Amino acid sequence: MENVRGAPDPKRAVPFIEVFEEIRKNNRQRRIILLHDNASCHTSAETIQFLEGQKIELRGYPLYSPDLTPKDFYLFPSVKNKLRGQRFSTCEEAVDAFKMHVLEIPQAE
Secondary structure, three states, X not given: OEOOOOOEXXXXXXXXXXXXXXXXXXXXXXXXXXXXXXXXXXXXXXXXXXXXXXXXXXXXXXXXXXXXXXXXXXXXXXXXXXXOOOOOOOHHHHHHHHHHHHHHOOOXX
């Protein structure tokens, strides 16, 4: 993994790898898709080689365009419509409702 200037940054690489190991441990049957903004640190040869070796699918969107992320077109509007008008007693209830809705979304979407 590399830092912003393209030099190796082992401090950042270890947590990144650990995150994917944890995801794999808990989701063995599901594919992993990584959305990224095509910044050079996300598209370096080393990063791509690692992700492909882990069978992680890459999906990019234009560099520094958070307004074009897929979650803005489907996920957030869908969750907003589903949860509209509901009241929650705690933050945990709201988070649980969000998670439940996200898990109900078919993988094809």
